[in-house]
Amino acid sequence: MDGARRTTARFFSQPVAFRASADDASCVKYTYEFPRPALTVDAVVFTLRANDLAVLLIRRKKAPHKGKFALPGGFVDANESLANAALRELAEETGVTDVTLEQLGAYGDPGRDPRGHTVSVAFFSFIVAEAHEVTAGDDASSAAWVSWAEIESGPAALAFDHAQLVQDARVRLQQRLDDPCGHVGLELVPARFTLSELQGVYEAVFGRAFDKRNFRSRLLAQDLVEAVDAAQRTGRHRPAQLYRWKNVKTQ
Amino acid sequence: MDGARRTTARFFSQPVAFRASADDASCVKYTYEFPRPALTVDAVVFTLRANDLAVLLIRRKKAPHKGKFALPGGFVDANESLANAALRELAEETGVTDVTLEQLGAYGDPGRDPRGHTVSVAFFSFIVAEAHEVTAGDDASSAAWVSWAEIESGPAALAFDHAQLVQDARVRLQQRLDDPCGHVGLELVPARFTLSELQGVYEAVFGRAFDKRNFRSRLLAQDLVEAVDAAQRTGRHRPAQLYRWKNVKTQ
DNA sequence: ACAAAAGTGTTGAGAGTACACCCATGC
DNA sequence: GCATGGGTGTACTCTCAACACTTTTGT
Numbered sequence: 374m375d376g377a378r379r380t381t382a383r384f385f386s387q388p389v390a391f392r393a394s395a396d397d398a399s400c401v402k403y404t405y406e407f408p409r410p411a412l413t414v415d416a417v418v419f420t421l422r423a424n425d426l427a428v429l430l431i432r433r434k435k436a437p438h439k440g441k442f443a444l445p446g447g448f449v450d451a452n453e454s455l456a457n458a459a460l461r462e463l464a465e466e467t468g469v470t471d472v473t474l475e476q477l478g479a480y481g482d483p484g485r486d487p488r489g490h491t492v493s494v495a496f497f498s499f500i501v502a503e504a505h506e507v508t509a510g511d512d513a514s515s516a517a518w519v520s521w522a523e524i525e526s527g528p529a530a531l532a533f534d535h536a537q538l539v540q541d542a543r544v545r546l547q548q549r550l551d552d553p554c555g556h557v558g559l560e561l562v563p564a565r566f567t568l569s570e571l572q573g574v575y576e577a578v579f580g581r582a583f584d585k586r587n588f589r590s591r592l593l594a595q596d597l598v599e600a601v602d603a604a605q606r607t608g609r610h611r612p613a614q615l616y617r618w619k620n621v622k623t624q
Numbered sequence: 625m626d627g628a629r630r631t632t633a634r635f636f637s638q639p640v641a642f643r644a645s646a647d648d649a650s651c652v653k654y655t656y657e658f659p660r661p662a663l664t665v666d667a668v669v670f671t672l673r674a675n676d677l678a679v680l681l682i683r684r685k686k687a688p689h690k691g692k693f694a695l696p697g698g699f700v701d702a703n704e705s706l707a708n709a710a711l712r713e714l715a716e717e718t719g720v721t722d723v724t725l726e727q728l729g730a731y732g733d734p735g736r737d738p739r740g741h742t743v744s745v746a747f748f749s750f751i752v753a754e755a756h757e758v759t760a761g762d763d764a765s766s767a768a769w770v771s772w773a774e775i776e777s778g779p780a781a782l783a784f785d786h787a788q789l790v791q792d793a794r795v796r797l798q799q800r801l802d803d804p805c806g807h808v809g810l811e812l813v814p815a816r817f818t819l820s821e822l823q824g825v826y827e828a829v830f831g832r833a834f835d836k837r838n839f840r841s842r843l844l845a846q847d848l849v850e851a852v853d854a855a856q857r858t859g860r861h862r863p864a865q866l867y868r869w870k871n872v873k874t875q
Numbered sequence: 876a877c878a879a880a881a882g883t884g885t886t887g888a889g890a891g892t893a894c895a896c897c898c899a900t901g902c
Numbered sequence: 903g904c905a906t907g908g909g910t911g912t913a914c915t916c917t918c919a920a921c922a923c924t925t926t927t928g929t
Contacts, residue, residue, distance in 0.1 A: 402655045403656050403657070403659045405653065405655075405660070405662075409656070410700060412660060448658065452734040454734060455732035455743065476729050476730065478729060479729070479730040479745040481706035483704065483705060492663055494732065569908075587892065590911090608907085609900080609901060609906070611898065611900045611908050612900075612908085614909085818881090835921085837884075838918075860927080860928060862881050864881060865882085
């Protein structure tokens with residue numbers, strides 16, 4: 374504990390802004406009575422890519438963990454909500470917007486960032502990769518989808534405790550899909566989709582095969598999807614019936 | 625966003641310690657290149673009290689929200705883990721120790737604390753009230769169990785967004801108990817307990833009655849509990865068989 | 876004796892799982 | 903015509919929910 378007794382009034386004293394030196398006009402400092410951990414947000418964005426689960430990562434071009442993959446994320450701005458901070462950082466670093474993020478939890482082990490005590494609030498999501506363009510945000514990093522196989526079995530080493538975050542996020546995603554209404558808030562498939570596409574998403578997330586008949590009958594029995602009449606997706610083989618989520622605006 | 629481009633190196637510059645004035649030796653200040661939200665932890669500790677769910681709260685004796693009830697909690701110290709901070713604050717403010725806390729999530733709405741941007745990481749737990757002594761921590765607050773009825777229907781107004789926290793915590797607690805192994809990490813009952821006592825906990829958490837036969841047979845079918853031979857609790861009526869959790873050390 | 880809590884089985888409905896074959900299309 | 907993915911039904915098992923009466927003790 375601190376030697377000095379911490380009082381609320383003193384802890385909450387307003388930050389003092391001043392210039393550190395005459396020749397650095399941009400260097401305003403923020404001062405508090407007690408130390409504050411840095412607060413960051415990270416986003417674990419999943420997608421289905423080539424029949425495999427993939428995560429949107431950036432490659433760090435700066436120390437620490439230079440050259441390693443990391444989750445898009447960054448510092449929470451003054452008077453910014455956590456979710457907005459995560460959306461902003463995701464957009465800045467990967468170009469991905471229009472995402473619904475769900476909170477995963479806070480990660481605050483004092484040693485998780487070698488630069489100092491940093492607490493990160495993690496979010497997760499699932500999106501259709503084809504519906505979002507990925508662009509590297511700045512020269513400090515480059516963004517790309519990285520398949521789960523590369524993440525899990527070594528080739529793509531993750532910075533900080535981000536390997537833990539993506540593991541936890543996948544478990545939470547599985548719990549979401551176990552729920553009959555688990556698709557709400559997650560962009561698992563395009564607005565119109567075939568049941569095989571949806572099944573592919575489930576199989577990638579859970580890492581195992583599902584029985585086609587059981588999968589389809591459960592969806593229909595739970596009244597989650599409805600066929601879109603006179604719309605069939607053409608392809609190399611027999612065209613598949615298109616569906617949409619039921620009780621959701623048509624989009 | 626900030627006008628200045630935020631770089632990692634500058635954000636992580638070490639805090640500068642100095643004395644604000646010559647006659648206040650204890651007033652060391654901490655300075656950062658960018659504003660940092662205050663980081664706090666809060667603990668939602670449930671118990672069963674008089675057949676009703678209750679939450680361990682403190683009554684605030686200071687502004688803001690003077691006189692209102694609030695969750696025990698406080699600021700995270702330098703290089704302190706989130707869970708340890710919550711345990712420390714819980715012990716300081718209520719005297720309750722030896723608790724297993726589980727993380728609920730982070731609450732970071734910029735307006736949630738009128739004193740300024742404050743992010744709180746919430747934890748929850750369930751304990752046997754009789755096994756823990758509650759003592760007010762200091763003159764800034766007094767600690768007490770407050771029944772759910774008082775919390776929900778008005779008499780006990782909660783400070784900040786703590787009404788939301790306890791609601792969310794109860795939902796998470798219900799999800800935990802739905803899990804066949806939901807009791808792990810939660811101190812629902814004493815080491816030796818009757819099935820009626822355990823059922824009472826479930827009924828308080830879910831707010832509805834369970835069928836006695838179904839409740840008992842499910843527990844036994846799932847191999848969760850085992851009878852403790854030659855041990856029966858005496859009372860006003862027919863003595864009840866005592867049980868203990870299976871596959872858990874005897875305690 | 877009676878009040879109060881302890882204890883005990885069966886039945887029906889629904890969900891989940893396992894399983895195999897024909898269909899429509901592109902090449 | 904053949905390769906490829908699309909599409910369909912049944913039987914079994916297991917879990918969950920509903921349901922009432924007897925037993926044991928203290929007073």
